[in-house]
Amino acid sequence: MIHIRAMTKQDVPAVSRLLDESWRRTYSPILGAETTTRLSDDKHAPERLAAELADDNKMSFVAERPDGSIAGYAMAKMDxxxxxxxxxxxxxxxEFGTGLAADLLHAVLAAHAGIPSIALEVIEGNDRAIAFYGKHGFEVVERRSAAHGVGGHASLIMRRLLPRA
Ligand SMILES: CC(C)(COP(=O)(O)OP(=O)(O)OC[C@H]1O[C@@H](n2cnc3c(N)ncnc32)[C@H](O)[C@@H]1OP(=O)(O)O)[C@@H](O)C(=O)NCCC(=O)NCCS
Structure with a gap:
């Protein structure tokens, strides 16, 4: 069984690899290989991920397989x-289509119990992710020029309300 837990320093190399692979696969067709590589090298560098673990406003989770390999990752931040x-x-x-992404989403939500809503930004064209979020109650609330140096591309802000009852 896959186990979801808080990410630790030991997970940094595996998470960095997972993020890099995932970004290249997902965003090269949308942003182009060069931009994707530049952004991924910067955002997913092991030092950067390690620093995030020390940031009290960020919570990182990994999904670990019984053999110790990392099958998924989620990070939420509070402003x-x-x-x-x-x-x-x-x-x-x-792991696509297995329900693991939903399990990670639920781990994030459980760790923030009581918040009124949760938002995210997704680059337009990442249709699988947009469909996943739509299926899980997120609605597009804004379309804007993408952040993170993704010049010329649009992103969607999606938000899910979390009513108490
Ligand atoms: C986004 C992600 C976490 C979702 O997990 P997943 O296991 O793939 O999600 P699911 O299979 O439960 O849901 C995806 C849905 O999109 C649908 N889908 C797949 N390709 C699609 C496409 N090109 N256009 C529209 N819908 C698509 C699937 O059929 C599925 O819907 P269904 O369950 O009704 O059949 C995963 O795909 C992933 O890690 N992607 C790469 C990283 C990423 O883009 N992260 C989000 C942005 S930071």
Whole structure:
């Protein structure tokens, strides 16, 4: 069985690899290989991921297989106003369609019990992710020029309300 737990420093190399593979597969067709590589090298560098673990406003989770390999990863961050963003959700290609992504999403939600809503930004064209989020109650609330140096591309802000009852 796959076990979802908080990410630790020991997971950094495997998560960095997972993110890099996932970004190249997902975003090269949308952003082009060069832009994708540049962004991924910067955002997913092991030092950067390790620093995020020390940031109290960020919570990172991994999905670990019985053999110790990493099958998925999620990271949520809280801004100064208390708004929570699901900043990253990536699973290994071999896990697509298994429900693992939903399990990671639920781990993030459980860790933030009581928040009124959760938001995310997804680059337009990432149709599988947009369909996944739509299936899980997220609605597009804004379309804007993508952040993170993704010049010229649009992204969607999606938000899921989390009513208490
Ligand atoms: C996004 C992600 C976590 C979703 O997990 P998943 O296991 O693939 O999601 P699911 O299979 O449960 O749901 C995807 C849905 O999109 C549908 N889908 C697949 N390709 C599609 C496409 N090109 N266009 C529209 N819908 C598509 C699937 O049929 C499925 O819907 P269904 O369950 O009704 O059949 C996973 O695909 C992933 O890690 N992707 C790469 C990283 C990424 O893009 N992360 C999000 C942005 S940071």
């Amino acid at each position: 100064a106003t208390g708004d929570v963003m699901l900043d990253r959700l990536h699973i290994d290609r071999s």
